[in-house]
Amino acid sequence: xxxxxxxxxxxxxxxxxxxxxxxxxxxxxxxxxxxxxxxxxxxxxxxxxxxxxxxxxxxxxxxxxxxxxxxxxxxxxxxxxxxxxxxxxxxxxxxxxxxxxxxxxxxxxxxxxxxxxxxxxxxxxxxxxxxxxxxxxxxxxxxxxxxxxxxxxxxxxxxxxxxxxxxxxxxxxxxxxxxxxxxxxxxxxxxxxxxxxxxxxxxxxxxxxxxxxxxxxxxxxxxxxxxxxxxxxxxxxxxxxxxxxxxxxxxxxxxxxxxxxxxxxxxxxxxxxxxxxxxxxxxxxxxxxxxxxxxxxxxxxxxxxxxxxxxxxxxxxxxxxxxxxxxxxxxxxxxxxxxxxxxxxxxx
Numbered sequence: 001x002x003x004x005x006x007x008x009x010x011x012x013x014x015x016x017x018x019x020x021x022x023x024x025x026x027x028x029x030x031x032x033x034x035x036x037x038x039x040x041x042x043x044x045x046x047x048x049x050x051x052x053x054x055x056x057x058x059x060x061x062x063x064x065x066x067x068x069x070x071x072x073x074x075x076x077x078x079x080x081x082x083x084x085x086x087x088x089x090x091x092x093x094x095x096x097x098x099x100x101x102x103x104x105x106x107x108x109x110x111x112x113x114x115x116x117x118x119x120x121x122x123x124x125x126x127x128x129x130x131x132x133x134x135x136x137x138x139x140x141x142x143x144x145x146x147x148x149x150x151x152x153x154x155x156x157x158x159x160x161x162x163x164x165x166x167x168x169x170x171x172x173x174x175x176x177x178x179x180x181x182x183x184x185x186x187x188x189x190x191x192x193x194x195x196x197x198x199x200x201x202x203x204x205x206x207x208x209x210x211x212x213x214x215x216x217x218x219x220x221x222x223x224x225x226x227x228x229x230x231x232x233x234x235x236x237x238x239x240x241x242x243x244x245x246x247x248x249x250x251x252x253x254x255x256x257x258x259x260x261x262x263x264x265x266x267x268x269x270x271x272x273x274x275x276x277x278x279x280x281x282x283x284x285x286x287x288x289x290x291x292x293x294x295x296x297x298x299x300x301x302x303x304x305x306x307x308x309x310x311x312x313x314x315x316x317x318x319x320x321x322x323x324x325x326x327x328x329x330x331x332x333x334x335x336x337x338x339x340x341x342x343x344x345x346x347x348x
Contacts, residue, residue: 003047003158006075007036008085008101010094014054019245019252022058022093026067028074029054038143039084042151047158051078057093060100061249061318062275067097068104080111082154087116087146088123090138092250092320095123102131112157116146117172122250122318124172132157133172138322173208227341230308232331234316235282235289235348236274237265246315248275254314254327256334259307263296276317277348289346308340316347 011021013034032040033052040049053074060067075083083105085098095117102113107130116134117124124133134153136146149170156163166173182189189206196203221227238246244255265286272282272289287293295307312331316324335343 002043002045003081003155004050004078005039005043005047005082005084005154006078006080007033007039007049007052008071008083008098009034009036009052009054010060010088010091010097011054011056012094014052016054016056019058022056023062024054024056025059026053026055026070026074028052028077035087035143035147038147039151042148043155046155047082047151050080051075055097057091057097057250058247060097061093061247064100068100071101072104072108075105076109080109082111082158083109083113084150084154085113085115087134087136087143087150088118088121089116089136089140089142089146090118090121090320090322092122092252092318092323093247095121095320096126096250096318097123099123099127099131099133103127106130112154114150114154114157116150119172120321122320126318128172128174129176132174134170135166135172221342224304225302227304228306228308228339229295229304230335230338230340230343231290231292231295231311231346232335232343233290233311233313233346234319235313235346236272236315236317237270237282237286237290237311237313238273240267240269240271242271242273246273246313248273248315248317250318250320251315252323254312254331256310256312258310259292260309262292264293265290273313274315274317274348276315289348291344291346295344304342308335308338310338 011024012018016024029052032049036049036052053071055067055071085101088095088098098115102115106113114132114134116136118136118138132153134146134150136142153169163169193203236246238255239257246253246255267284270286272279282289290311299307314327
């Protein structure tokens with residue numbers, strides 16, 4: 001008898017639409033939808049996708065607890081043996097939703113769960129300890145390669161087979177320690193690795209250390225009295241009503257806003273789009289996150305020559321490293337072209 005599988009996808013892969021439809025709520029469809037066809041082919045006769053649950057990325061990101069509960073109720077009705085989400089590739093909000101649903105399903109239903117993401121997807125860091133995440137490329141172009149690996153891995157979990165290393169199975173390292181018995185003492189293994197390193201021979205460490213980006217600090221501004229200073233924020237500050245629809249989580253964009261003649265960010269004209277902190281105080285006075293009022297005072301006092309007449313804003317909550325790096329490079333280029341000498345970057 002074939003295993004019963006429920007598949008989770010977003011509004012784009014369900015054919016509903018793109019960003020303009022990202023706020024649609026959860027719905028369930030019988031059988032295979034969109035990328036489920038590739039998974040179905042990979043499962044063969046061993047498993048059947050009995051239902052596909054669809055949810056808009058923005059809806060899920062803005063209502064995580066509610067959306068998770070709604071989708072879970074839809075899934076329960078099908079009494080699945082396993083759950084598969086995505087793959088989300090490098091789509092940040094989609095990855096967060098896939099990871100979030102895997103965590104909910106695993107905890108509440110106790111069945112095997114699998115998703116697929118690009119390593120830089122924010123969903124990986126958030127949920128790699130809660131779910132098995134197969135490593136994929138950064139776009140849907142790798143769907144043909146990702147689907148068979150995801151299907152094969154879920155079948156191994158369902159059958160209770162032993163799971164090998166990330167390199168052997170194709171999943172992203174989960175950061176969980178596992179006790180293993182070796183014939184050699186740790187000191188001997190350490191010496192062997194050191195000798196291999198000295199000889200230039202390939203070896204694999206037993207405990208990989210994290211790799212952090214290092215950004216060299218820029219030299220200080222020599223003449224503050226004649227400097228132009230700009231404000232940039234990942235705190236989501238935007239005009240009232242968020243007219244450009246900056247996502248509350250896993251932002252895919254940043255926006256530029258003109259503050260010529262603006263001395264104070266009042267609750268009448270500004271708010272925050274950020275969904276990762278209590279917005280009450282930022283909505284009441286956006287200067288708490290983006291201090292335009294204080295900067296105007298310092299400008300009048302002659303601490304610096306001029307506050308740049310535009311600020312840039314995005315949301316850092318769950319935003320992918322790739323997007324954040326792109327935002328930073330593009331904003332920096334614009335500020336450099338405008339003759340800005342220094343930037344104050346605010347967070348939450």
